[in-house]
Amino acid sequence: MKRALQIGFYGLLGTLVVAALAFKIFQPVQVVPRIRLSPGFALVTQDGGRITNEDLRGKFVVFNFTYTNCEAPCGYMDNTILAIQSRLDEINLGDIELLFVTISFDPKTDTPEKLKAYADSLGADPDQWIFATTEDQVLLKAIIGAGFEAYYNQNEDGTFTFDPKFVLVDGWGIVRGEYRYQTQVPDTDRILRHIQVLSDEVQNSTGSASLAYEAAHYFLCYTP
Amino acid sequence: MSKTTRIIFIAGILVGIVLVAAWGLPKLRPHAFYGTLLQSPDKAPEFSLDSVLGELSLEDFRGQIVMLYFGYTFCPDVCPATLAEVSGAMKLLGKKAEDVQVIMISVDPLRDSVEELDEYVSHFYPSFLGVTGSEEEIASLATLYGVFYEKHEGTEATGYLIDHTATVMVIDRDGHLKLIFPFGAPAAEIAEDIAYLLK
Numbered sequence: 001m002k003r004a005l006q007i008g009f010y011g012l013l014g015t016l017v018v019a020a021l022a023f024k025i026f027q028p029v030q031v032v033p034r035i036r037l038s039p040g041f042a043l044v045t046q047d048g049g050r051i052t053n054e055d056l057r058g059k060f061v062v063f064n065f066t067y068t069n070c071e072a073p074c075g076y077m078d079n080t081i082l083a084i085q086s087r088l089d090e091i092n093l094g095d096i097e098l099l100f101v102t103i104s105f106d107p108k109t110d111t112p113e114k115l116k117a118y119a120d121s122l123g124a125d126p127d128q129w130i131f132a133t134t135e136d137q138v139l140l141k142a143i144i145g146a147g148f149e150a151y152y153n154q155n156e157d158g159t160f161t162f163d164p165k166f167v168l169v170d171g172w173g174i175v176r177g178e179y180r181y182q183t184q185v186p187d188t189d190r191i192l193r194h195i196q197v198l199s200d201e202v203q204n205s206t207g208s209a210s211l212a213y214e215a216a217h218y219f220l221c222y223t224p
Numbered sequence: 225m226s227k228t229t230r231i232i233f234i235a236g237i238l239v240g241i242v243l244v245a246a247w248g249l250p251k252l253r254p255h256a257f258y259g260t261l262l263q264s265p266d267k268a269p270e271f272s273l274d275s276v277l278g279e280l281s282l283e284d285f286r287g288q289i290v291m292l293y294f295g296y297t298f299c300p301d302v303c304p305a306t307l308a309e310v311s312g313a314m315k316l317l318g319k320k321a322e323d324v325q326v327i328m329i330s331v332d333p334l335r336d337s338v339e340e341l342d343e344y345v346s347h348f349y350p351s352f353l354g355v356t357g358s359e360e361e362i363a364s365l366a367t368l369y370g371v372f373y374e375k376h377e378g379t380e381a382t383g384y385l386i387d388h389t390a391t392v393m394v395i396d397r398d399g400h401l402k403l404i405f406p407f408g409a410p411a412a413e414i415a416e417d418i419a420y421l422l423k
Contacts, residue, residue, distance in 0.1 A: 013242075036264040036401065037370035040389060052372045054389060142364040146269070172260055172404070173370050214256055217263070 029216040030223040031201055032194045035175040038063075038167070039147025041139075043103065043132035046115035051101070051132055058171040059097040060195060065150045067106035067160055068118040077164055078122055081129065083188045091196040094203045096171070098195065104133040105144055105152045105160065149178075168194055171202065197223050255420045258413035259394065259403035268292075268393075268401040269368035273329065273355035276342035280327075280355055282399065289324045289421055290395040291414075294371045294388055296332035297344040297354075302390045302407060303328075304348075310392060311348040312411025313418060320422050321351075330356040331366060331373040331388050369393060396421055 042052045062081070066074045081100050088098070104110035110118075115131040124131070134140050144150050152162035166187060168177035177194045179187045205213040215221075272281040282290065291310060295303035307328070314321040328345050330336040333356045336344075341354025356362070366373060366389075373388035390407035392414070403417055 010238075010241075017248075034260065034262045034264075036262060036266060037368075037393075037404070039367045040370050040372035041367060042372060042374065052374075053370060054372050138360065139363060139367065142367045146364075147367050147370075172406075174260065174262065174404075211256055214261070217261055218255075220263070 029212045030197060030221050031213060031216045032168070032176045032197050033220075033222050034170075034217065035178070038169040038173050038175050039143045041134070041143045041147075043134050043143075044112055046112050046119050046131040047126065048112045051130060053173055056099065056101075056169070056171075057173065059099050060093075060171065060198060061099045061101055061169045062191065062195075063101050063103065063148060063167040063169065065103050065105055065144050065148065065152065065162065065165065067104050068110050068114055069106065069158075070160065074164075077166070080166070080187050080191075082122065084191055085125075085128065087188070087192060091192055091199065092203075093195070093199050096199055096202060098128070100129040102129070102131045103140075103144060104131065105140060105162065106154075107133040107135045107137070107140065148175075166191060168198070170198055194223065255417075257403060257417050257420070258409065259405045259417050261403060262401055264401055267399040268395045269365065271329075271355075271357075271361075271365050273357040273361065273365075274338050275353050275355045276338045277353070280353065282395065285325045285327075285395075286399055287323075287397050289397060289418055291324065291326045291418075292369070292393040292395060293326070293328045293390075294331050294366055294369065294373065295328050295390070296330050296386055296388075297336050297340050298332060298382060298385070300382060300385065302388075306390055306392060306407060307345065307348040307352070309409060309411045310414060311352075313414035314349050314351075316411060316415035317418060317422075320419060323422055324418060326352045328352065328354045329362065329365065330354060331362060331371070331386055333357060333359055333362050335383075394418065394421070 038053065040053050042050060045051050062084070064077050064081070066077060085100070104115060110133050115133065119126065119129065119131050144152060148167050150163045150165045150167070152160050154160050164180065166179040167175055168191065170176050176198055177191070179191055201213050268282060270282050272279055293306060293310070295306070310326055314324065314326070317324065326349065328341065330341055336354070336356050338354070338356060341356060345352035345354040371389040373386050375384045375386050378385040392405040392409065393401060394403035394405070394417070396402040402421060405414055
């Protein structure tokens with residue numbers, strides 16, 4: 001009896017150690033990292049309405065930053081969003097709403113009317129793809145430049161030099177992914193995969209499963 | 225090696241394994257944070273704002289855990305409720321609370337003087353600090369911390385009110401934003417997470 005208890009105890013101990021090591025090595029649960037807080041903002045949309053970061057709580061949002069007079073690489077960025085939208089049936093979002101928010105850093109030119117015309121030219125669904133900006137240039141720089149860490153600067157000829165970047169933000173307002181133009185893996189594939197991983201975490205991270213997800217964050221089990 | 229020596233040797237090894245496991249297993253088990261854990265490689269946004277002690281920056285508190293909250297002294301309900309929970313957490317931490325600094329950043333710089341802020345926050349806990357700055361400084365800083373706020377009409381007695389994000393942000397000893405507590409996080413949960421970060 002005593003020996004059976006001993007074997008049971010050491011067996012359990014060994015299993016726990018092996019399980020912890022296996023979790024770290026094999027990463028059965030993967031997550032996208034919680035990188036930092038996304039910035040707070042209040043912006044004017046293409047319909048002349050207002051959108052704030054608080055309105056986006058509970059939703060997944062893919063942000064990008066551009067101006068409507070832009071030529072390359074803006075076409076690539078718009079096409080990436082259109083491609084993601086056309087492939088949303090490949091992923092399971094459950095009841096989670098996914099939005100796209102394009103913020104213009106050229107508010108002098110990009111009035112709500114101009115943004116609306118631009119959105120219409122792309123065939124953007126206004127319920128899913130919002131175009132927005134603010135006339136407060138200082139705050140705009142704080143939101144895009146410092147908050148989303150996307151560089152932009154206006155050149156003498158009126159064009160902009162900027163960082164063509166997508167940012168994935170979760171329902172808690174936390175940045176979960178950053179994607180730059182011309183990486184080795186196509187942005188569309190990577191963003192879709194990360195949205196799925198995030199969706200799995202939100203939908204499955206309840207009860208004891210939440211411990212596995214938190215362990216995945218703790219052990220830095222990040223999906224590539 | 226005699227039989228007795230062999231038994232003692234094996235028993236010693238087994239005791240060693242148990243001791244190592246007892247020491248190591250809790251370290252393998254991650255602490256289940258109540259707040260949302262962030263693993264940002266960047267330092268939390270820096271600031272330099274006015275307080276009753278003079279100008280304070282986040283860097284002044286390196287080596288301490290900082291709990292940051294955006295609120296204002298005219299706030300009728302959300303701020304007192306949150307500061308009361310944070311105060312409760314400080315009391316639960318006991319002596320460990322000496323390594324924790326709570327700072328409230330005013331989103332109402334027009335009305336909140338440093339003296340009023342100090343009187344307000346110290347009502348909740350003696351070591352709490354209140355800081356303020358220009359409207360532009362506060363707006364930029366709030367943006368960086370994901371905090372949205374805006375004025376709206378109040379009553380004649382309260383004057384205008386300010387809707388604002390009511391999260392409590394925890395910055396670790398090295399200056400990294402580590403945890404976020406939503407509005408309504410209870411004192412016991414805050415205290416447990418902070419106690420773990422203080423280890």
